Amino acid sequence: MKVQATSRTAAGLPTGKLAVWWVIASEVPIFGGLLASYLMNRVANPGWSEGLEHLNLWIGAFNTLVLISSSLVVMLAHAAAARGDGQKAAARLRLTAAGGALFLCIKAYEWSVKIRAGHVPSAGGLWQYYFSATGLHAAHILVGITILLIVAAGAAKGKELQRVELIGLYWHFVDVVWVALFHLFYIVR
Amino acid sequence: MSEHVVDPGQYIKTWLILVLLPLFSIGAFLTGSRPLAIAVSVVIVLISTVVAMTRFMEIDRLPSFISYIFVTAVVFVGLFFFMVAPDVMKHDGQHWFKPAVQTDQEAAPAAGHR
Numbered sequence: 290m291k292v293q294a295t296s297r298t299a300a301g302l303p304t305g306k307l308a309v310w311w312v313i314a315s316e317v318p319i320f321g322g323l324l325a326s327y328l329m330n331r332v333a334n335p336g337w338s339e340g341l342e343h344l345n346l347w348i349g350a351f352n353t354l355v356l357i358s359s360s361l362v363v364m365l366a367h368a369a370a371a372r373g374d375g376q377k378a379a380a381r382l383r384l385t386a387a388g389g390a391l392f393l394c395i396k397a398y399e400w401s402v403k404i405r406a407g408h409v410p411s412a413g414g415l416w417q418y419y420f421s422a423t424g425l426h427a428a429h430i431l432v433g434i435t436i437l438l439i440v441a442a443g444a445a446k447g448k449e450l451q452r453v454e455l456i457g458l459y460w461h462f463v464d465v466v467w468v469a470l471f472h473l474f475y476i477v478r
Numbered sequence: 479m480s481e482h483v484v485d486p487g488q489y490i491k492t493w494l495i496l497v498l499l500p501l502f503s504i505g506a507f508l509t510g511s512r513p514l515a516i517a518v519s520v521v522i523v524l525i526s527t528v529v530a531m532t533r534f535m536e537i538d539r540l541p542s543f544i545s546y547i548f549v550t551a552v553v554f555v556g557l558f559f560f561m562v563a564p565d566v567m568k569h570d571g572q573h574w575f576k577p578a579v580q581t582d583q584e585a586a587p588a589a590g591h592r
Binding site for chain 1: 489503519526531534535541544548550555563566
């Protein structure tokens with residue numbers, strides 16, 4: 290008989306949800322450490338961040354809108370899954386993945402503009418941090434898109450609908466990280 | 479699946495709040511005042527994080543140990559920053575110095591002789 294653990298009595302949480310929260314908590318020092326190092330460089334070296342003037346505020350703002358909107362769509366997918374409507378949940382998860390893909394396309398365009406202008410990682414510490422932080426974030430988006438599509442495939446068949454909420458948690462975290470990155474790189478210049 | 483009732487109307491309200499919040503930061507940036515932009519950004523990032531975590535991630539509905547785990551992770555980042563930043567602000571220390579700062583100091587008297 291196949292036995293699958295779905296909850297932990299001691300934790301009072303479904304196992305999957307507990308695991309996702311552990312992942313999120315472990316991601317905090319990864320992004321937090323990187324951003325804390327960046328902040329230290331900025332505080333210790335006045336003028337070091339002047340290159341940020343080359344970033345386009347409105348591209349960053351639009352990407353923020355895209356990610357926040359995709360967070361709403363994943364919540365609506367969760368609402369559909371809670372009603373047992375796997376088909377609708379799957380459609381909304383795919384729409385969320387499309388939002389993530391749009392975000393990556395815009396980010397790729399932005400990177401290509403910067404690279405063509407000579408703002409490459411080897412051009413200085415500022416650009417190393419910019420590409421590291423936004424690259425690490427983009428990698429998380431890519432992973433998120435992959436998981437969204439896998440969960441959507443299951444949800445479309447009415448299977449494992451509890452996973453819709455779990456990928457939603459991860460997606461919101463990625464969203465929150467982007468809001469911090471947007472402010473650090475695009476607003477506080 | 480979660481046991482509580484999900485309300486799409488609440489999610490849309492939360493989305494609206496999260497969309498509107500960065501507009502304050504952008505407005506502060508457009509005033510051209512850097513201190514204002516920094517202050518508003520810090521506040522907006524904190525509010526956005528709390529709103530997303532409570533209304534989208536619903537951390538307040540989970541057992542409190544989840545919040546403790548998350549806060550502990552944030553405290554580690556804070557410890558890293560506040561324990562290292564004071565040294566980063568110095569020009570030299572035990573077995574280390576900032577070459578750029580030393581080069582500037584050496585160049586200053588030479589420029590004065592000219």
